[in-house]
Amino acid sequence: MGRAKLPRKSTNIDMTAMCDVAFLLLSFFILTTKFKPAEAIAVTTPNSVAAKVAPDKDIVLITIDKDGKVFITMDDEQKKEAVCTYLNTNLNLNMNVSAFKKAGFYGAPFSSMASFLSIPEEQRKGDKLPGIPVLDSTDNQMNTWMRAIKDAYLGSKMNLLVKGDNAAKFPSFKAVIDAFKKNDELKFQMITNPESVPAGTELWKKTMAGEKREE
Amino acid sequence: MAEMDTSSSGGHKKGPGVKKGKKLSTRVDLTPMVDLGFLLITFFIFTTTMSQPTAMKLFLPKDADNPEDQNKAKESGVITLLLGKDNNVFYYEGQLAPDGSNFKSSTFKEIRTVLLDKKARTNEKDLVVVLKPSSESTYKNVVDILDEMTINVLKRYALVDISPVEEQLVKLSDAAGSASASN
Numbered sequence: 001m002g003r004a005k006l007p008r009k010s011t012n013i014d015m016t017a018m019c020d021v022a023f024l025l026l027s028f029f030i031l032t033t034k035f036k037p038a039e040a041i042a043v044t045t046p047n048s049v050a051a052k053v054a055p056d057k058d059i060v061l062i063t064i065d066k067d068g069k070v071f072i073t074m075d076d077e078q079k080k081e082a083v084c085t086y087l088n089t090n091l092n093l094n095m096n097v098s099a100f101k102k103a104g105f106y107g108a109p110f111s112s113m114a115s116f117l118s119i120p121e122e123q124r125k126g127d128k129l130p131g132i133p134v135l136d137s138t139d140n141q142m143n144t145w146m147r148a149i150k151d152a153y154l155g156s157k158m159n160l161l162v163k164g165d166n167a168a169k170f171p172s173f174k175a176v177i178d179a180f181k182k183n184d185e186l187k188f189q190m191i192t193n194p195e196s197v198p199a200g201t202e203l204w205k206k207t208m209a210g211e212k213r214e215e
Numbered sequence: 216m217a218e219m220d221t222s223s224s225g226g227h228k229k230g231p232g233v234k235k236g237k238k239l240s241t242r243v244d245l246t247p248m249v250d251l252g253f254l255l256i257t258f259f260i261f262t263t264t265m266s267q268p269t270a271m272k273l274f275l276p277k278d279a280d281n282p283e284d285q286n287k288a289k290e291s292g293v294i295t296l297l298l299g300k301d302n303n304v305f306y307y308e309g310q311l312a313p314d315g316s317n318f319k320s321s322t323f324k325e326i327r328t329v330l331l332d333k334k335a336r337t338n339e340k341d342l343v344v345v346l347k348p349s350s351e352s353t354y355k356n357v358v359d360i361l362d363e364m365t366i367n368v369l370k371r372y373a374l375v376d377i378s379p380v381e382e383q384l385v386k387l388s389d390a391a392g393s394a395s396a397s398n
Contacts, residue, residue: 012242013246015245015246015248015249016245017220017248018245018249018259019245019248019252022249022252022253022256023241023252025252025256026252026255026256026259029256029260029263030259030279031305032263033259033262033263033331034263045268045353046355046358046359047362048269048271048361048362048363048365049272049365049366050269050270050362050365051269052269052270052271052272053267053268053269053270054267054268054270055270064354079299084233133344138282153290160269164354164358165354165357166353166354166355167353167354167355168351168354168355169350169351169352169354170298170348170351170353170354170356170357171348172350172351173354173357174307176276177374180275181275181277184277186274186276186277187271187272187273187275188269188272188273188275189270189273190270190271190273190358191268191269191270192268192269192270192271192358193269194267194268194269195362197366197388198366199304200368201327202331202367202368203365203366203367203368204366206368
């Protein structure tokens with residue numbers, strides 16, 4: 001008499017499917033992630049309801065840190081060179097062009113730009129640097145910077161951005177705006193963190209009604 | 216795939232005398248790999264920032280040198296907001312009275328009702344909001360108040376330099392506000 005065989009079920013689970021999903025998610029996150037570049041200038045930006053994503057090409061970024069110090073960042077090497085030559089010829093600064101091109105940001109009075117450029121890149125940290133002097137109304141060096149930048153970007157697109165810290169006082173921001181105005185750069189954008197539109201407000205009603213927002 | 220071998224036991228009998236070659240399982244234990252996968256996923260989930268910074272556009276008016284070239288606004292349609300220290304907001308409608316009687320104090324939370332009230336009362340064409348940040352106000356205050364313009368769909372607003380009289384008034388009110396708060 002044969003005994004009725006109990007079917008033996010394996011306790012092994014097939015992990016293949018799970019593994020597939022895990023690696024699919026993994027590749028998604030690896031591809032979408034963007035590491036924040038180590039920022040030399042620590043800035044916490046305010047929130048706004050603006051929905052437009054900040055541009056990241058052809059930028060001229062003016063950073064105002066929490067003490068109101070002003071720094072300039074540019075991304076185009078050619079323009080950097082043009083700015084450097086302009087400043088060298090007009091102000092006799094004798095700055096090293098290749099060092100100027102390599103620098104991630106600029107934040108020193110013109111008189112000490114040469115020594116600023118001689119500091120190794122990794123030691124250039126916003127909190128130890130003087131920043132570009134703007135508050136002196138007779139010698140707002142931002143004006144000269146803006147003239148040089150405008151000259152370099154003549155005929156090509158420039159995205160003028162201002163990135164300010166929450167705690168930065170208004171006078172430095174005003175000095176920067178004044179420099180823009182002096183150079184007829186009347187259009188600029190302020191970098192903020194996205195925030196949802198408060199419910200019940202007029203803008204909220206408009207968005208709900210499907211109206212497109214003016215930029 | 217990982218599942219190749221399905222019958223390591225109980226295959227066909229090849230007949231007597233035929234020795235069964237020992238079959239090695241080709242099954243690989245995937246558990247450590249899955250572990251590693253999920254570990255990396257958690258790492259990337261925590262480090263990733265999904266929200267990209269946004270940009271607020273601002274157009275500056277060109278400075279008019281002659282007073283005749285400046286834009287004129289109807290007095291009844293103007294509301295002036297002054298930004299003070301510690302997130303204080305002050306406002307007055309029309310011209311500032313010499314004795315400061317129409318100078319009122321508010322906060323960032325309440326300013327929306329003030330603005331909406333003004334908006335409901337005035338003709339849309341005449342309504343102009345004048346923003347005057349004092350030197351004690353912060354960048355965040357300025358962005359917040361500009362944002363308030365967008366939220367309340369106020370089309371005409373201007374960022375204007377504060378006058379010394381107003382600066383003084385804001386400073387005094389700030390001091391009075393903090394004194395009463397500490398008492």
